[in-house]
Amino acid sequence: MNIEQYKLNEYNQSALKDHQRKFDFIAADIKSIEAILQKLINFQVAIPSWALGTGGTRFARFAGGGEPRSLEEKIEDIGLLHALNKSSGAISLHIPWDIPENAAHIKTLAAQHGLKFDAMNSNTFQDQPGQQHSYKFGSMQHVNKAIRKQAVEHNIEVIKYGVELGSKSLTVWLSDGSCFPGQLNFRKAFQNTLESLQEVYAALPGDWKIFVEYKAFEPNFYSTTVGDWGQSFLYANKLGNKAYTLVDLGHHLPNANIEQIVALLLMEGKLGGFHFNDSKYGDDDLTVGSIKPYQLFLIFNELVEGMDAKGMNHATGLGWMIDASHNVKDPLEDLLQSVEAIMITYAQALLVDRNKLNEAQNNNDVVTAQEILQQAFRTDVRALVAEARLRSGGALNPLAVYRSEKVRDNLIKERGSKTVATGL
Numbered sequence: 001m002n003i004e005q006y007k008l009n010e011y012n013q014s015a016l017k018d019h020q021r022k023f024d025f026i027a028a029d030i031k032s033i034e035a036i037l038q039k040l041i042n043f044q045v046a047i048p049s050w051a052l053g054t055g056g057t058r059f060a061r062f063a064g065g066g067e068p069r070s071l072e073e074k075i076e077d078i079g080l081l082h083a084l085n086k087s088s089g090a091i092s093l094h095i096p097w098d099i100p101e102n103a104a105h106i107k108t109l110a111a112q113h114g115l116k117f118d119a120m121n122s123n124t125f126q127d128q129p130g131q132q133h134s135y136k137f138g139s140m141q142h143v144n145k146a147i148r149k150q151a152v153e154h155n156i157e158v159i160k161y162g163v164e165l166g167s168k169s170l171t172v173w174l175s176d177g178s179c180f181p182g183q184l185n186f187r188k189a190f191q192n193t194l195e196s197l198q199e200v201y202a203a204l205p206g207d208w209k210i211f212v213e214y215k216a217f218e219p220n221f222y223s224t225t226v227g228d229w230g231q232s233f234l235y236a237n238k239l240g241n242k243a244y245t246l247v248d249l250g251h252h253l254p255n256a257n258i259e260q261i262v263a264l265l266l267m268e269g270k271l272g273g274f275h276f277n278d279s280k281y282g283d284d285d286l287t288v289g290s291i292k293p294y295q296l297f298l299i300f301n302e303l304v305e306g307m308d309a310k311g312m313n314h315a316t317g318l319g320w321m322i323d324a325s326h327n328v329k330d331p332l333e334d335l336l337q338s339v340e341a342i343m344i345t346y347a348q349a350l351l352v353d354r355n356k357l358n359e360a361q362n363n364n365d366v367v368t369a370q371e372i373l374q375q376a377f378r379t380d381v382r383a384l385v386a387e388a389r390l391r392s393g394g395a396l397n398p399l400a401v402y403r404s405e406k407v408r409d410n411l412i413k414e415r416g417s418k419t420v421a422t423g424l
């Protein structure tokens with residue numbers, strides 16, 4: 001379903017006066033307003049192809065209807081998100097859930113929606129129909145060389161699809177691990193996984209990156225072979241300078257200081273990208289900023305500080321991706337909320353007075369340091385983010401337009417109420 005530009009302009013026109021008042025109010029206090037607006041306009045978040053349908057748990061899945069039945073329809077849905085917020089200009093594909101049968105056609109269709117292909121994702125955490133060897137006891141860690149070989153070949157195949165689509169990176173998340181003490185030799189599992197990743201690394205095109213995604217637990221519940229940032233960092237260092245770590249916010253043990261992890265990985269030049277989501281307990285894959293918005297702000301605060309310290313371009317220096325699953329919300333509304341939360345938090349981090357913060361830190365003035373951070377976090381930057389959208393041709397209020405245009409109802413009319421999208 002498309003939303004015509006003239007329609008967007010009409011919605012914006014009716015909201016313009018109110019927006020202008022709010023924008024003028026916040027702009028009055030911000031010296032580098034144009035530079036900040038340009039950074040927001042340039043910042044694009046990749047949408048996961050596996051999160052356009054209704055998610056579920058082992059207990060139940062409550063289908064929402066109108067779900068995309070093909071990669072083409074997934075590109076249409078992401079194209080609609082991007083038309084509304086002009087900040088969703090990339091897709092992250094998961095193979096084999098979204099194999100581009102005709103890559104040239106898929107690439108053209110995506111380009112027509114202003115979309116690029118971000119990191120490709122391999123899948124050796126499920127057995128596919130007709131697959132020779134099972135990944136029940138792991139893939140790259142497996143004690144059996146033939147199964148490790150199968151996993152390596154799959155990842156090389158995923159790279160091939162990515163090259164055809166213009167992607168420049170591969171994310172490897174391994175569910176490998178163990179459920180009981182004694183089941184696994186940790187050292188051998190590490191060595192097998194490293195050797196397998198080295199074979200995939202050797203197959204990477206010169207200008208590609210590989211992201212090693214870590215996760216504390218699930219689906220294994222005693223050990224995970226890439227279980228935390230330290231292990232991912234170890235692999236990335238041993239693999240080479242095209243290998244980086246990937247931080248999925250939901251993959252940490254409770255109360256982990258993720259902003260400190262991010263600061264150190266960035267300092268070491270080994271932070272490759274993010275899977276943004278939020279969680280209260282485990283890998284809940286909830287809407288970004290819906291549970292711990294201050295933690296997300298502290299993470300973006302470290303990102304802006306660390307990237308500026310290295311002279312990195314905020315928009316292109318790291319892989320910005322969402323990884324979510326929608327059990328009770330309309331997937332597209334949930335993704336609109338997640339992108340909005342990311343843009344708001346990035347804008348707040350850009351408002352932090354770094355010189356004053358540096359001075360307070362050097363004076364061990366703890367109170368002032370906290371006040372400087374919370375001044376930014378407590379600043380309502382929504383009009384700033386809306387202005388960036390307006391200047392990019394997007395909607396001042398994407399969610400309101402999505403609802404007013406009855407997008408989900410139209411998708412159900414077009415696709416039916418029982419369609420099931422591939423993915424989680």
Ligand code: LRH
Binds near residue numbers: 173213248283424
């Ligand atoms: C694992 C994970 C990984 C994806 C999968 C869909 O929990 O975060 O990034 O492959 O979700």
Ligand code: MN
Binds near residue numbers: 213248275
């Ligand atoms: Mn993830």
